[in-house]
Amino acid sequence: MKKTVRSPGSATIINAIATGFGSAFGIGLDIKCHAKSADSQITCFNDVGADNTLMELCVKKVFNHYDINVDEFGVDLKTESSLPMASGLSSSSASSNAIVKAVSSIVSEEFNLKPLDDLEIINMAIDASLDAGVTITGSFDDATASYFGGVVVTDNKNREFIIKEEMEDCPILVYMPNFFSKSGDSNPERMKLLAPLVETAFGFAKQRDYFKAINLNGLLYCATLGFDSTIAVDALEAGAIASGLSGTGSSFVAVVSDESIDDVKDAWSRYEGNVLETHVDNEGCQFI
Numbered sequence: 001m002k003k004t005v006r007s008p009g010s011a012t013i014i015n016a017i018a019t020g021f022g023s024a025f026g027i028g029l030d031i032k033c034h035a036k037s038a039d040s041q042i043t044c045f046n047d048v049g050a051d052n053t054l055m056e057l058c059v060k061k062v063f064n065h066y067d068i069n070v071d072e073f074g075v076d077l078k079t080e081s082s083l084p085m086a087s088g089l090s091s092s093s094a095s096s097n098a099i100v101k102a103v104s105s106i107v108s109e110e111f112n113l114k115p116l117d118d119l120e121i122i123n124m125a126i127d128a129s130l131d132a133g134v135t136i137t138g139s140f141d142d143a144t145a146s147y148f149g150g151v152v153v154t155d156n157k158n159r160e161f162i163i164k165e166e167m168e169d170c171p172i173l174v175y176m177p178n179f180f181s182k183s184g185d186s187n188p189e190r191m192k193l194l195a196p197l198v199e200t201a202f203g204f205a206k207q208r209d210y211f212k213a214i215n216l217n218g219l220l221y222c223a224t225l226g227f228d229s230t231i232a233v234d235a236l237e238a239g240a241i242a243s244g245l246s247g248t249g250s251s252f253v254a255v256v257s258d259e260s261i262d263d264v265k266d267a268w269s270r271y272e273g274n275v276l277e278t279h280v281d282n283e284g285c286q287f288i
Helices: 053-066 091-110 118-132 140-148 188-192 195-206 210-225 230-237 261-268
Strands: 002-014 021-038 042-046 074-081 151-155 160-165 171-176 242-245 252-255 274-279
Touching: 002 091, 002 140, 002 151, 002 195, 002 210, 021 091, 021 140, 021 171, 021 195, 021 210, 042 053, 053 074, 053 091, 053 118, 074 091, 091 118, 091 140, 118 140, 140 151, 140 160, 151 195, 160 195, 171 230, 171 261, 188 210, 195 210, 210 230, 210 242, 210 252, 230 242, 230 252, 230 261, 261 274
Parallel strands: 042 074
Antiparallel strands: 002 021, 021 074, 021 151, 021 274, 151 160, 171 252, 171 274, 242 252
């Protein structure tokens, strides 16, 4: 049996590390998981050279849920990505969502068992990410924006939605510098110093003023994490609707109009790295 699942990344509106409340939206860059049943083994391969620990933990979470013995049944997994790793674009959430969805579908069909529902898949994927040490808060905002697409505003501590809706369909530019920044390596205590100000940014998100929230959140976390906020300001000066740091970096995201794409790309061309062009994703995690 074979399954292929495509799961998009997401971009940050509010980083949840400071307060436990977050917001994110789906973007068109994605990870595809190709999974097939196998004999008594778990085989994992990814096309970006990343460690396979998260992939293996996702499979084991599914197997444990269904009480499947790896000596009797296995899966072969391969992921391919257009989503930069360790960049603040929810690559871990996208990967774990895709893997849990694909593997759980194979297992439930193979053994005629009850399929996992959407939130069971998301929570299992989050638990695997926490166990793998690739997230600090569990990233319920990133995981659900990836899984459902659109925009979410969330209580990450309790894994609850405050807002879940489609995002305005805009072009998105991503500036990728020539270095990476793993979320699990960040200092949460330092980020919590700015919690009162992040709460102000979160207030904009709760009011659905997502673009203002992106701008303020980006400035605050740049100051805390040592990133150059001029990158976001340059995008705004060039006509971006909103721009800010995504996750704990290293990527910056700009929401743009069709008319401002070239001007923002030109502004960012002065920096070392790459600029990726994508779009808002309102489709989310799907079988393909």
